[in-house]
Amino acid sequence: MILTGFRRWLGALALAGFTLAATMIALRYWQLPAGQERFMAANSFYEHLGLAGGFLLVAWLDPTERAQGARA
Incomplete structure (x- = not known):
């Protein structure tokens, strides 16, 4: 949906929601003991958080782009 442009905002919101849910379930770095494994899990957690933020930005x-295109 994002690549084709058909209801791009809906596809981006769905991917953001899925990414956030999967990240919260799979990467619970705060439950790990201090060390390399926790550092790697935290890094991956925040990387996925940024990815979800990118999807929200697309949505x-x-x-906004469509509204500006209609005015021109």
């Missing part, structure tokens, strides 16, 4: 900007 937010898609209707």
Whole structure:
């Protein structure tokens, strides 16, 4: 949906929600003991958080771009 542009905002919101849910379930770095494994899990957790933020940005900007295109 994101690549084709068909309801891009909906696809981006779905991927953001899935990414957040999967990250919270799979990467519970705060439950790990201090060390290399915890560091790697925390790094991956925040990387996926940034990915979800990117999907939210796509969802937010898609209707904005369409509204600006309609005015021009």
